[in-house]
Amino acid sequence: MLSKILGLFSSDMAIDLGTANTLVYVPKKGIVLNEPSVIALLQHRGVSTPYAFGTQAKMMLGKTPAEIYAFRPLKDGVIADFKGAEEMIKYFINVVHDRKFFFARPRIIVCVPSGSTAVERRAIQDAVESAGARDVYLIEEPMAAAIGANLPVTEPTGSMVVDIGGGTTEVGVLSLGGVVYSKSIRIGGDAIDDAIIAYIRRYHNLLIGEATAERIKKEIGTACLPDSTPRSIEIKGRDLVNGIPKEIVMTESNIAESLEEPVKQIVQVIKLVLESAPPELSSDIVDRGIAMTGGGALLRNLDKVIREATGLPVFIAEDPLACVAVGTGKVLENFEELKHVLFKQD
Structure with a gap:
């Protein structure tokens, strides 16, 4: 009863607690916060x-x-620094929450990677509770991403989603409001940045930072060799031979070569999930195709590489960066209808 009374004065929210970015969705308002984690x-x-x-x-x-x-207090989709994560979540909740009454405490739904352990999920749940939530529910990222991409997850048909976030890639086959089979690998946007840094260091003796690697990825990043004339970008870093600042030019072909390994691992996990999916759901996936969500879905030509490797239709969801947050928010807005996709970690 006390929880219901407190709920009358609280703004419930859905949080996509990502390795790279944290998004907060409030019912009837949409995404109200999108900040780096x-x-x-x-x-x-x-x-x-x-x-x-x-x-x-x-x-x-x-x-x-x-x-x-x-x-960054989160690494590979889970909490690496508990105190830092708790303070960050508390700050974001206070920014979003309309505290008309000092005792108001919101109900919060948070996403967790499907491959996370019980201990990692419990850490996320505890951090959100400590940050001021009255009730915390968890939802697996493939389910949230599929709901956000408007896939028919509650129907008796198979849907497949590939969510490429900052720390993890989540691949899941869903049907009847549940995850039939899923696989999570700790390869995502951060691993792509690391691959670019390692390539430039190995072949150009130049040391660059994470911010520069992220800029390269966004501007000329590509998963395969471009068909047209490759674009180029000027980058600056520290020369590892003589220790002074230096500027070089990188092309799309260089970046495609540097990303060969992480792209190969993403394709392998997609194939593994397709091999493990029940045959009846496989036939649905042939018809419906594979939905791509998350910031990694925006990597140029990645959908083309997956399409050629699997022979299946591949499409990028509308606003892939916000898919997981929007899907979690939809569960919050239709709580009674979709609460079976939520759980708590004991």
């Missing part, structure tokens, strides 16, 4: 206090003095 702490006399969050903190990555520590 980054926190900066000020360390003074052995005590750490929150200094900056989100976009402001991301601008500090790799550029801070000794007393300020900017970092």
Whole structure:
């Protein structure tokens, strides 16, 4: 009864707690917050206090003095630093939550990777509860992504979704409101950035940072060799031979070569899930195709590579970056109808 009373004064919300970005969805308002999952702490006399969050903190990555520590509290879709994640979630909830009454506490649904362990899921649940939620539910990312992509997940037909996030790639086959088979690998946008950094270091003796690698990925990143004249980009970094700053030119062909391994691993996990799917659902996937969501779906020509490797239709969902948050929000808006897709970690 107390929980119901508190609910009258609270703004319930759905959170896509991603490795790269955190999105918050509020019913009837849509996505009200989209910030990088980054926190900066000020360390003074052995005590750490929150200094900056989100976009402001991301601008500090790799550029801070000794007393300020900017970092991502999530890695591979799960919490790597519990205290940092709790402070970040608390800040985002306070930004979004309309606190008309000081005792108001929202009900929150949070996404978790399908391949995460019980301990990792419990850590996410505990962090959100500690941040001020009155009730926390979890939902697997493939299910949330499929709902956000408007796939018929509650019908007795097979749907397949590939969600490529910052830390993980989630591949799932869904039917009748449940995940029939899913596989999660810790390859995503961060691994793609790391592959670009490693390639430039190995072949050009140039050391670049994560922000530069992300810019390269967004501007000329491609999963296969381009058909037309390859585009190029000028990048700056530190020459590993003499230690001074240097500028070089990278082309799309170079980036396609650097991304060969992570793209190959994504294709392999898609094939593994297709091999493990029940035959009746496989026939539905042939008709409906594979839906791609997440920021990684925006990598140029990745859909083409998957289409050629599987022989199946592949389409990118509308607004793939927000699919998981929108799907989680739809569950919150239709709570009684879709609550069977939610769970709590004991």
